[in-house]
Amino acid sequence: MVMIDVLVPKEVEDALAQKGISADMCKKLVYEAEDKKIKLINKATGENLTKKIMDNITLYVIYAPAAPGTHPVTAYVIKKVYSHRMRMKNLVYTVPEEVKDWWCAKDDCQTVRGQFDLEYMGIVRMAPTLTCPKCQDSYIEEDIAAKPVAVAEQLFEKKRA
Amino acid sequence: MSYQPTVPIDKLPSRFISHDTESHKKWHTGSVTRFASPFVDVFKDRIDFDPIVMAHACTLLGFTNRDFYEYPEIAVHCVAYFNELFDLLPVAHFFYSNVFLEKYGLKLQTTNTLPWIAVGDRPIKNPEDADKIPKFEKEDLKPEKCKTIELHWRAFDYEKANIPDMMLPMHNVFCLFSMAAELVGPEKFIIWTRKEPKACHKILDSLAYTSANGASLTADRYGFDMMVIGSVLANSTVLPPKYVKEFSFDHQRDFVRRALAGGGGPQLWYHLCGDHSRDYPIWRDVITTPFTVIHIGYYGDDVFPGDLLKKEFGNRMTVLAVIDGKRMIEPNFSFIYEQSKSQLLKARDSPRGCILGTTCETPLITNPGCTLAAVKACKDYGTYGTW
Numbered sequence: 001m002v003m004i005d006v007l008v009p010k011e012v013e014d015a016l017a018q019k020g021i022s023a024d025m026c027k028k029l030v031y032e033a034e035d036k037k038i039k040l041i042n043k044a045t046g047e048n049l050t051k052k053i054m055d056n057i058t059l060y061v062i063y064a065p066a067a068p069g070t071h072p073v074t075a076y077v078i079k080k081v082y083s084h085r086m087r088m089k090n091l092v093y094t095v096p097e098e099v100k101d102w103w104c105a106k107d108d109c110q111t112v113r114g115q116f117d118l119e120y121m122g123i124v125r126m127a128p129t130l131t132c133p134k135c136q137d138s139y140i141e142e143d144i145a146a147k148p149v150a151v152a153e154q155l156f157e158k159k160r161a
Numbered sequence: 162m163s164y165q166p167t168v169p170i171d172k173l174p175s176r177f178i179s180h181d182t183e184s185h186k187k188w189h190t191g192s193v194t195r196f197a198s199p200f201v202d203v204f205k206d207r208i209d210f211d212p213i214v215m216a217h218a219c220t221l222l223g224f225t226n227r228d229f230y231e232y233p234e235i236a237v238h239c240v241a242y243f244n245e246l247f248d249l250l251p252v253a254h255f256f257y258s259n260v261f262l263e264k265y266g267l268k269l270q271t272t273n274t275l276p277w278i279a280v281g282d283r284p285i286k287n288p289e290d291a292d293k294i295p296k297f298e299k300e301d302l303k304p305e306k307c308k309t310i311e312l313h314w315r316a317f318d319y320e321k322a323n324i325p326d327m328m329l330p331m332h333n334v335f336c337l338f339s340m341a342a343e344l345v346g347p348e349k350f351i352i353w354t355r356k357e358p359k360a361c362h363k364i365l366d367s368l369a370y371t372s373a374n375g376a377s378l379t380a381d382r383y384g385f386d387m388m389v390i391g392s393v394l395a396n397s398t399v400l401p402p403k404y405v406k407e408f409s410f411d412h413q414r415d416f417v418r419r420a421l422a423g424g425g426g427p428q429l430w431y432h433l434c435g436d437h438s439r440d441y442p443i444w445r446d447v448i449t450t451p452f453t454v455i456h457i458g459y460y461g462d463d464v465f466p467g468d469l470l471k472k473e474f475g476n477r478m479t480v481l482a483v484i485d486g487k488r489m490i491e492p493n494f495s496f497i498y499e500q501s502k503s504q505l506l507k508a509r510d511s512p513r514g515c516i517l518g519t520t521c522e523t524p525l526i527t528n529p530g531c532t533l534a535a536v537k538a539c540k541d542y543g544t545y546g547t548w
Contacts, residue, residue: 086451092477095446098414113418115449115477123202125451125513126477128418148427148450151385159201 005075006030007066012078019083021059026078029061033105034076040102040111040130040139047079049102049130051139057083060139084145085153086118086127091138094131102139104132114138120153121160164271166232167224174323177238185245189326192244192251198545199479199514200452208509208543209516210501210535211250211481212489212523215257216276218243220525230257230271233316241320241327247532253324255316256333256389258340260309261371264297265344274525283346288353288360297371299378310375317383330383332376332425334416336434337368338395338409351399354408361408369416377423387428388420392444396435405440410447417448428452434521436461441473449478456481458520464500465520467507475511482508484535486519489527494534501538509543517543 006027008016013023033039033050040049046068051060060082066075091114098113114131116138117124127149129138140149168176178185195206216229218239228235233255241253257276263269266284269277285291297307304311313331320328341364342350353361379386395409420426427450437444438460447455455474457465467482474480482504488496501517508515517539523532 093446095414113414113448115446118451126449126453127451128421128448143422143424144450147385147424148421148452151427152451155197156201159197159203 004031004034004073005066006063007075007077009077012081016081019081021081021083025059026061026081029059030063030076030078033061037105038137039105040132041105042102044101048076048105049139053088057085058088058140059083060142060145062142080142082142082145084118084140084149086120086125086149088138088140089117089119089124091116091129091131091136092126094133094136096133100130102130104135104137106137107132107134109134111139116140118149118152121156123156123160125152164227164231166235167228168235170232170234170319173234173238177242180324180326188245188248189251192248196251199516202514204545207545208505208539209250210247210532210539210543211516211518212527212532212535213486213519213521214240214243214249214527215522216525217523217527221527221529226274226276226525227271230276233312234319237316237320237327238324241324244327247529247536249536251327252329253320253327254329254331255313256331256335257312258333258335258393259343260333260335260340261297261302261307261368261375262340262343263308264301264371265294267344279343283344283349285345285364288357291357291360291363294364294367296367297374299374299381302371302375302378307375310378313379314382317379330379330386332372332379332386332388332420334372334376334388334390334413334420336391336393336395336409337365337372337412337416339391339393340368341365342394347394354400354404358407362412365408365412366415369412369419373416373419373423373425376420376425380424380426385427386425387430388417388425389430389432390417391432391434392437393432393434396433396437397439398436400440402440402443406443410443414448421448421450426450426452429454431455432521433457435459437465441465441469445473445477447478453478454481454516455479456483456518458483458486464504467504467515471508471511471515475508475513477513479514479516480508480511481516481518483518483520486521486523489519489523489531492528492530494528494530497531497534498538501535502542505538505542515543 008023062080063076065073066077094114100111111130114129116129131138216226219229237253268281392409436459484500
């Protein structure tokens with residue numbers, strides 16, 4: 001385990017509380033991401049994106065060095081946390097020429113646009129992802145989780161209720 | 162003198178039957194369940210028929226073509242009534258092609274039989290003009306500054322006030338390639354794809370950027386918008402597949418990703434009008450959300466086969482199998498019924514749902530007997546539970 005601090009600003013902590021997610025869980029996610037390099041890095045903004053698939057949700061944490069430009073990084077600050085309930089099932093295809101700003105830390109390569117099958121309440125539908133062309137690890141971006149995926153979850157719950 | 166509506170807008174709601182009636186509520190409840198079926202895998206009733214009705218809804222009900230395009234309040238109320246009349250979709254809609262082009266200096270006008278068409282000089286006369294093409298921000302597209310947004314928001318505000326149960330905010334991208342061609346002149350633009358590709362891309366970039374901001378603006382106001390994205394002039398008759406990808410598909414992807422990031426969607430409706438016999442495989446890789454429908458008009462001179470549509474797209478999105486819109490004007494109801502039956506049998510068990518529709522907008526002079534024939538085929542062959 002690397003020795004780093006993870007700071008959770010008050011507004012992020014409040015947002016986490018509303019979702020029923022603990023700050024400690026998010027910190028642990030950052031420690032794991034740094035330890036195992038399971039994350040995407042945006043080299044333009046310095047932000048990192050990691051995720052963890054749990055029982056009922058997939059949790060994403062966007063975090064960045066607390067003091068940008070200093071090496072080695074000794075502290076990170078969590079900037080945003082989001083989640084979705086649709087379960088990531090399988091990668092359907094990628095568009096190799098559509099290269100994105102986010103890099104896979106493990107494979108040190110740029111991600112490309114992917115389309116992933118997500119499953120919820122027995123219904124399978126696709127959504128766009130950031131996907132590593134080598135390890136195929138895939139991430140749903142915040143705006144996709146917040147709108148198309150969230151709306152799908154609500155509709156499926158309503159219609160399957 | 163400007164065109165005056167057949168019925169003054171303030172009198173319009175009183176000409177229609179209130180949606181508070183029990184008969185309407187009963188129909189609407191059933192229609193909503195049927196409409197949602199393909200998107201949630203809860204198959205009830207039958208497959209829907211969507212004739213992509215536009216001005217025909219007005220002319221059939223005693224209004225005019227210009228009422229539809231110049232008075233969107235009339236358009237949406239007529240579409241809503243038409244949909245209930247033929248037991249179609251539980252939503253009203255308003256859209257037209259050539260959106261946002263007035264912002265680029267193109268003059269548009271309607272006629273007694275045509276939608277908003279380009280008239281007069283084209284604003285982009287040479288490739289150097291493309292270097293100066295503006296990109297419009299949300300602020301530039303507010304209704305007081307943009308006729309396209311003004312017309313669409315009038316439709317949605319009217320729906321909200323008068324027929325809220327059938328309200329459907331939409332953003333019509335139309336076909337970026339077709340609209341770029343209107344700015345230059347269609348023949349010239351098609352030649353430019355070979356001789357001046359950079360100029361073409363600059364125009365297409367601007368249109369995608371402006372349209373994405375329009376989608377975002379409408380979503381800001383109404384919470385969401387169904388986005389209709391077309392490839393109409395960019396088809397296999399006009400361009401080789403490589404060019405369809407470069408000048409239509411790639412810019413559509415750019416638009417969709419920008420628009421989703423700006424809050425547009427989440428429903429995406431891909432409308433591939435015309436012949437896509439050579440380029441259809443490209444469209445398998447469109448950006449999809451969980452609510453995505455694809456619709457392809459023709460395979461050569463024939464309607465795009467429902468079984469091919471199911472095979473290529475059925476595991477990725479909801480498919481809209483088609484009957485020939487050109488034949489919807491004829492007094493040949495058995496032809497429409499048999500073609501609907503054939504397409505339904507080929508596509509009805511598509512894994513992510515199926516809808517029946519026409520190859521493009523049903524014509525202004527559609528024969529109502531043909532609409533009924535397609536609905537009857539849906540009732541007879543688009544039912545669930547016996548496959």
